[in-house]
Amino acid sequence: MKTLRVGIVGSGNMGRRHARAYGYHARAELVACCDIVSCAAQSLADEFGCTAEATFDAMLARDDIEAISICTIEPAHLDAVLKTAAAGKHILLEKPMAMNMDEALEMKQAVEDGGIKFMVAHLFRFDQRCAETKQVIASGKIGEVVSVDCRFHGTPHQQDRIKNSELSIFVFRGCHGIDLMRWYTGSEVVRVYAESLDGQLRQGGYQSEDAVFCLMRFASGAVGSIEVNSHVPAGHPTAGQSSMTVMGTKGMIEQDLNTPWLTVSDGNGIVRSQGNQKDLWFREEIDAFVHHVLDGGPNIATSSDGIAALEISLAAAKSARMNQPVEVFT
Numbered sequence: 094m095k096t097l098r099v100g101i102v103g104s105g106n107m108g109r110r111h112a113r114a115y116g117y118h119a120r121a122e123l124v125a126c127c128d129i130v131s132c133a134a135q136s137l138a139d140e141f142g143c144t145a146e147a148t149f150d151a152m153l154a155r156d157d158i159e160a161i162s163i164c165t166i167e168p169a170h171l172d173a174v175l176k177t178a179a180a181g182k183h184i185l186l187e188k189p190m191a192m193n194m195d196e197a198l199e200m201k202q203a204v205e206d207g208g209i210k211f212m213v214a215h216l217f218r219f220d221q222r223c224a225e226t227k228q229v230i231a232s233g234k235i236g237e238v239v240s241v242d243c244r245f246h247g248t249p250h251q252q253d254r255i256k257n258s259e260l261s262i263f264v265f266r267g268c269h270g271i272d273l274m275r276w277y278t279g280s281e282v283v284r285v286y287a288e289s290l291d292g293q294l295r296q297g298g299y300q301s302e303d304a305v306f307c308l309m310r311f312a313s314g315a316v317g318s319i320e321v322n323s324h325v326p327a328g329h330p331t332a333g334q335s336s337m338t339v340m341g342t343k344g345m346i347e348q349d350l351n352t353p354w355l356t357v358s359d360g361n362g363i364v365r366s367q368g369n370q371k372d373l374w375f376r377e378e379i380d381a382f383v384h385h386v387l388d389g390g391p392n393i394a395t396s397s398d399g400i401a402a403l404e405i406s407l408a409a410a411k412s413a414r415m416n417q418p419v420e421v422f423t
């Protein structure tokens with residue numbers, strides 16, 4: 094049986110999640126990890142039974158590694174992608190794809206030049222409830238999508254990793270909702286208008302807004318809204334709130350990711366389906382990456398998906414700064 098031999102760069106929170114999921118996979122083997130903080134790499138290596146390489150270059154030089162999970166902080170994504178693509182190894186890159194559009198386009202070019210496979214870790218596509226929402230919409234049960242509204246709220250502490258970098262909460266957190274909205278509607282956002290609150294987080298040493306609320310128009314004619322806030326208190330039971338309502342011409346879907354079920358109303362009644370989550374979404378994500386690389390299976394979140402989510406996020410942040418609507422993909 095062919096197995097995918099992988100390395101992980103960035104041995105923090107997401108590095109561990111990827112490592113655990115590779116460990117569950119029958120056709121993947123975690124060979125090595127690295128981090129600019131050597132004890133972080135050693136700790137992950139000890140926990141998951143792989144080698145801690147002293148440098149990323151040393152890890153990339155290994156012939157027995159075919160793919161890399163890039164789980165570094167956002168400002169280090171570009172360098173990691175360029176080096177990995179040049180080394181001819183496949184990439185699973187944590188979201189958001191990049192800090193800005195120039196970086197994202199440079200990555201896309203490097204991936205094409207390197208002839209490698211590249212998937213963006215848009216994790217929510219692998220949540221069972223989100224995947225089922227997508228299937229219900231595709232089945233036609235709720236008719237044409239007319240609106241999608243959602244909120245993705247989290248704690249200030251969740252952005253400690255990028256305290257030293259200016260990055261909109263709409264880019265690193267809002268991208269989850271935007272990616273789902275594009276996926277569900279099957280349509281591009283053409284215009285955004287956002288309002289933001291700015292100040293309190295900056296006083297706490299962070300470099301982002303406190304909250305961004307945004308209205309959207311899709312090419313299909315559907316409308317959307319997304320609220321992103323960083324003020325969930327530390328003691329909140331799930332350290333965040335992620336919920337979404339999709340309205341169609343014949344029904345609606347409600348997903349609150351703090352509950353294990355999904356509610357579908359199609360005019361004939363209400364169905365509550367189960368979607369027990371826990372760590373399963375990471376396992377689904379890693380399985381999709383392994384299947385894509387080894388078997389030529391579908392790429393569930395392409396560089397174009399990563400770029401689109403980034404472009405819309407940046408447009409929303411810009412709209413909030415300018416106090417006016419911003420056209421996207423013109």
Ligand SMILES: NC(=O)c1ccc[n+]([C@@H]2O[C@H](COP(=O)([O-])OP(=O)(O)OC[C@H]3O[C@@H](n4cnc5c(N)ncnc54)[C@H](O)[C@@H]3O)[C@@H](O)[C@H]2O)c1
Binds near residue numbers: 103108128164166265
């Ligand atoms: N649900 C999700 O999808 C989700 C949740 C959290 C974070 N993320 C994303 O995952 C990425 C990492 O976030 P995290 O929470 O794991 O952060 P983290 O701070 O826990 O881990 C990042 C690690 O990268 C290391 N690092 C930084 N620069 C490096 C470099 N140049 N070379 C090698 N290692 C380097 C750090 O030392 C740290 O150990 C980010 O892109 C973030 O947006 C995704």
